[in-house]
Amino acid sequence: QVQLVESGGGVVQAGGSLRLSCAASGIIFSRYHMGWYRQAPGKQRDLVAAITSAGTITYADSVNGRFTISRDNAKNTVYLQMNSLKPEDTAVYSCNGRFSTLAIWGQGTQVTVSS
Numbered sequence: 001q002v003q004l005v006e007s008g009g010g011v012v013q014a015g016g017s018l019r020l021s022c023a024a025s026g027i028i029f030s031r032y033h034m035g036w037y038r039q040a041p042g043k044q045r046d047l048v049a050a051i052t053s054a055g056t057i058t059y060a061d062s063v064n065g066r067f068t069i070s071r072d073n074a075k076n077t078v079y080l081q082m083n084s085l086k087p088e089d090t091a092v093y094s095c096n097g098r099f100s101t102l103a104i105w106g107q108g109t110q111v112t113v114s115s
Helices: none
Strands: 003-007 010-013 018-025 033-039 046-051 057-059 067-072 077-082 091-099 102-105 109-114
Touching: 003 091, 003 102, 018 033, 018 091, 018 109, 033 067, 033 077, 046 067, 046 077, 057 067
Parallel strands: 010 109
Antiparallel strands: 003 018, 018 077, 033 046, 033 091, 046 057, 067 077, 091 102, 091 109
16 A cells, blocks of 8 residues: 555644654655655645755755754655744645655644744
8 A cells, every 4th residue: 555654744843853754655755755844734835855866955945954854765664854843834744655657745744843
């Protein structure tokens, strides 16, 4: 079964850290470009960070220097380390995988940052 399963969300105080994980199954993970997106209530879903199959990384300006994306192809998992969290980082964070014309999404995990 093809799926992405996120974990690691929760409630944290401003300035704190969380580490999100996205475990893939049913795909050749190493071939996929992976990304983390987030959607706050009433807002569109935006790209937070992405890592290609070759390891090229991009970040949204709003998280650059605070968040770190990484992948472990042996574990079929992509991570998002989030440091110095701000209340405006509160959102549902979703994992995305892309390969050619294929795209798959996880169910999302809630991250809430209290001030």
